[in-house]
Amino acid sequence: MPLSTPAPRSLRHTRAITVEAYARDDGLWDLDARIRDIKARDIVLASGNRPAGTAVHDLSLRITINRDLEIVDAEAASDSVPYSGHCDTIGPAYKKLIGLSLAKHFRLHLKDRLSGVLGCTHLTELAQVLPTAAIQAFADDEFEIRNAANDGDAVRPYEIDRCHALRADGPAVAKYYPRWVIKAVQG
Secondary structure (H helix, E strand, O other): OOOOOOOOOOOOEEEEEEEEEEEOOOOOEEEEEEEEEEEOOOEEEOOEEEOOOOEEEEEEEEEEEOOOOEEEEEEEEEEEOOOOOOHHHOHHHHHHHOOOEOOOOHHHHHHHHHOHHHOOHHHHHHHOOHHHHHHHHHHHHHHHHHHHHOOOOOOOOOOOOOOOOOOOOOHHHHHHOHHHOOOOOOO
């Protein structure tokens, strides 16, 4: 169902975040993430004028992960920034992501290592979407593994209790994962 018809308005800003996941030939995975901020009108920054339609931020982050969702490599690039020669020097700090697990308190450790002046606000914000992007990337492979093993119900599906729709005591789990539904105790 789409959003309701909005009140009259004019576009001022667009932020686009994309994440592409690649299965590598060596068994690792690359997640290429990008954040772009574009103003719909000319703006004046302390560093100078920025014409409408020109990216204020165009930043990329690539992490390489193994099947256990552990980061084995990381790099960042800043193609468009408001303070050239300053914002675009922080990329090497994102090597601090190496060794972190996307599945184990990633956002907490990310904050410890790269929040505030330790990193770039926008790159660090971008990194926060990587855990769920990785899970989505792995989902198809995980389902293929379960189906290939012919015992799809042997291991509790990861996605149960990760969102409202897939509550262990809810109707979607009862319908699609009946073995794993938790039934309320009557009493």
